[in-house]
Amino acid sequence: MKPVRLAILGLGTVGCGVLQLLQENATEIKRRTGREIQITHVGTRRPRPDLNLEGIQQSADLFEIVRQPDVDIVVELIGGIQPAHDLILEAIKHGKQVVTANKALLAEEGNELFEAADNNTVQIAYEAAVAGGIPIIKVMREGLAANRIDWLAGIINGTGNFILTEMRDKSRQFEDVLAEAQALGYAEADPTFDVEGIDAAHKLTLLASIAFGIPLQFDKVYTEGISKITAQDVKYAEELGFRIKHLGIARRAENGIELRVHPTLIPEEQPLANVNGVQNAVSVKASAVGQTMYYGPGAGGGPTASAVVADIIDLVRDISYTEDGSGTIPQLAFESLEDIQILKREEMTTAYYLRVNVDDNKGVLADITTILSQCGISIDAIMQQPRLKNRVPVVIMTDPIVESKMDEAIAKIQALPATHGEVTRIRLESLEN
């Protein structure tokens, strides 16, 4: 069989990793595909004498590359929405299979791109877009295909987890750890995507679409980052037997689906509480198999390149099934997508950790507990911390309650004359849904 021809757009950390993996493991890969993979084009703006590009055409004109007849698979690794969006559409229109690691693009524009791919009987493969080193897309789509999925929760941003781990274990400052994550190549080009939960929301959007058979709905994910987490909250949580982790959670509730990304207290004995550094992990509750967890490095050149090359290998196998070279497996069966409503933040239900700094006066604690009780909120644990400069931090753990009720209670506690600063709220997940 003639080789399958590949174009790689973008030779950043991941692009170089893909090129080198394909070159170094060519024999191993050919054994798995039964067919040679030939890189015919790379899209790069500058000469790369550091790479072995013998026999490969280099060009800065990426649109020209995706139209070339000697390209079967386009690997988009430039990131961002544009021109990646237009390049992928153009590749699809020219009958190319596509591999991408671009979670932002797929989460925000994926419905259009997948539809275009279906119409042109090609595939967009995106294993590398979620939790790089963990084959979680394959798990959800193939390994757990027999199950109804009710819930999944994951640490799906390596940078955020790295920051929280270093803050807890080494009492390091937020900015200092973020700078290190950037230097290590974990962070997004715009690190606010990591810190404010946007990157995790992109990934959750992709996972939820497969888990529940729903369209991609990034704009409906409730998103909160880790930038407001203080060392104080990390310490109090530990005293209560919890760890604070930044989780993406998708849950099938009775009246809709919860999609949420936020710092979360989880019991310290839970496996997810012990996922540290740049590691990612996703826990999935599925109807037949029960709860399973997938763990591995979530960011960095190696893990991401590994997932990209796995997708390339899969596509080469698919292409080889048909003589004319077209892949035919639909990615989102548009006709059968379910129209289940995504719940608004106020409609979601979780338990909470609250921290309120109050004057050390008689009756203040009673006021707070009365407000909670009036709002129908049951207290699981309450802890008054030693006095800090005339103020007493009061830490309260609640039982699960719908967010609108918690909003009401927090507004009332905030308005008490004895309350100082903002009431801190961190949601809590038992992870035993």
Ligand code: HSE
């Ligand atoms: N910035 C991302 C992270 C890279 O830290 O998880 C991998 O998607």
